[in-house]
Amino acid sequence: MDSHARDMFDEGNAAFNAGRYDDAAAAFASCLAREPDRVEALYNRGNALQKAGRLIESVESYLTCVRMAPDFAPVYCALAEALRGLRMFDDAKAMAQEAAARMPRDVDTLICLAGKHFDLGEFPEAARFYGEALALDPLHAGVLNNLANALHCLGQVDAALVMHERCYRLEPDNPTWRYNRALAMLAAGDFKRGWAEHEWRRREPVAPQAGPLWRGEDPAGRRILLVAEQGLGDTLQFVRYAPLVAARGATVVLEAQPGLERLLRSVPGVAEVVPRGASAPTDTHCLLMSLPWLFGTTVQTIPATLPYLAPPDALRTAWATRVGDEPRLRVGLVWAGGARPDDIDCEVIDRRRSIGNPALLSRLAEVPGVRFYNLQKDRAGLPAELDAVDLMGGVADFADTAALVAQLDLVIAVDTSVAHLAGAMGKPVWMLSRRDGCWRWMQDREDTPWYPTMRIYRQRTQGDWTEVLCRVATDLRALAAAHQPRRAAPTAPADPATAPATAPAAPRTAKITGAGNGPILRGPARIPA
Known part of the structure; x- marks a missing residue:
């Protein structure tokens, strides 16, 4: 390497280490202009471009490296990560397999390959390769965590907790490991330890402008901001605790994600609803998903007084007019979750929880006596055979959706x-x-104490929606045959604050198994290759 190329190569490495990835890519490009066959510069340029978010360019650099030096094994893992970032999951796995073929006893390569299987929901294979990596490095906390995640998704939560415990002993202050451990505990029904461990999900102040963090002390006479977090479903699930806070004498200000504000005004005990991130004068604040911990919630004491949400009466009346009279059983359908293109780990989960081919729903069209209604916003695909009513064009937010529901x-x-x-x-x-159902639904239950009116149809084989819809069609046929077209009068939300916080939820079955198979919310923690 001539002196100028060497200087540019060194400058690129220095910029990369300083986090100046665009500068690093430019320096490596200058090096390559003098010596275009320099494999290390091509590889490093690809790494810099990937870190800078310029994924297509990084793939091009890696592929040039592969063509020039096909036996340079590290490039295959780097290429796998770039392809993953482009949502090319099958291609990413293929590149990781190429890396493992060349470096079968390299821990980082095995981690890369296991992670690509995990992305595709291939949890037995993910567990196998994490296990091989662990055999090579038994004290690798990241591998222990990821193996635990894969076992969790396989429904082997007891085994997952063993791995989490080993990981905890090695790195007790790692918030990612502790958070994943919490989800396994909650899936197993160990709420006492699980909620406390769940507090590791956020280690930095979230809303310091809203006053100090509320830690369960007497809130009487104080304004408290309940901070929404994670997804819309999480807010809808845990807002049930807002009336319990109000019952202790607090003035409750509730933060809401876009689309939820109008609906959440129906929650009993909520004095004010503000948009996410808005400034609201309060004395203290609390994360919404910390309330189960502060109220000492167990499986038996989940507050499940229903309903605790309802649309405004005028909106309900307006939607009743839109829907009109229909003597058949009215059934709403949702087949896909909300895409999160800015969060690849959430997107990976959404691919598993959504029915990728909505044509499978045509099986439900065979059931007589049913009128279907589309509840899926901004997504087409319902089979024509269902002859579903689609009123979603008139839905502006979740208050409208609730009025339709x-x-x-x-x-x-x-x-x-x-x-x-x-x-x-x-x-x-x-x-x-999905088979690797969320931690909140626990293990192999067909009911849930969170929602006494819910029935769970879980995949028996990972990814197999056909069998699930066969069971649904059978049960729907029986329900439609027994349906009476008389409609009950609307009900207002109940006030959970009028009932003891420890009131049992009265699920359909009291059976609770000792393990759960919920997925890790953000996928396996990634270990850089």
């Missing part, structure tokens, strides 16, 4: 916000769950 007899939905909405309204809801 109020006119239905049943909601059939994948694990997304509308399932939580229907459950919170006390509406019968059949929730279609």
Whole structure:
């Protein structure tokens, strides 16, 4: 390497280490202009471009490197990560397999390959390769965490907790490991330890402008901001605790994500609803999902007084007019979750929780006596055979959705916000769950104490929606045959604050198994290759 190329190569490395990735890519490009066959410069330029978010350019640099030096093994893992970032999951796995073929006993390569199997929901393979990596490095905390995640998704939560415990002993202050451990505990029904561990999800102040963090002390006479977090379904699920805070004498100000503000004004005990991120004068604040911990919630004491959400009366009346009279069983359908293109780990989960081919729903068209209604916003694909009524063009927010749901007899939905909405309204809801169902639904239950009107149809084989819809069709046929077209009068939300916080939820079955198979909310923690 001539002196100028060497200087540019060194400058690129220095810029990369300083986090100046665009500058690093430019320096490596200058090096390559003098010595275009310099493999290390091509590889490093690809890494810099990937860090800068310029994924297509990084793939081009890596592919040039592969053509020039096909036996340079590290480039395949780097290429796999770039392809993953482009949502090319099958191609990413293929590149990781190429890397493993060349470096079968390299821990980072095995981590890369296992992660690509995990992305595709291939959890047995993910567990196998994480296990091989662990055999090479038994004290690698990241591998222990990721193996635990894969076992969790396989439904082997007891084994996952063993791995989490080993990981905890090695790195007790790692918030990612602790958060994943919390989800396994909650899936296993160990709420006492699980909620406390769940507090590791946020280690920095979230809303310091709203006053100090509320830690469960007497809130009487104080204004408290309840901070929404994570997804819309999480807010709909945990807002049930707002009336309990109000019952302790606090003035409750509730933060809401876009689309929820109008609906959440129906929650008993909420004095004010503000948009997410808005400035509101308060004395203290609390994360909404910290309330189960502060109230000491166990499986038996989940507050499940229903309904705790309802649309405004005028809106309900308006939507009743739009829907009109219909003597058949009215069934709403949701087959896909909300895409999150800015969060690849959430997108990976959404691919598993959504019915990728909505044509599979045509099986439900064979059931007589049913009128279907589309509840899926901004997404087409319902089979024509269902002859579904689509009124979603008139839906502006979740208050409208709730008013529409109020006119239905049943909601059939994948694990997304509308399932939580229907459950919170006390509406019968059949929730279609992927095999690696969310931690909140625990292990192999067909019911949930969170929503007494919910029935869970879980995949028996990972990714197999056909069998799930066969069961749904059978049960729907029986329900439609027994349906009486008389409609009950609307009900207002109940006030959970009038009932003891420890009131049992009265699920259909009291059986609780000792493990859960919920996924890790953000996927396996990634270890750089």
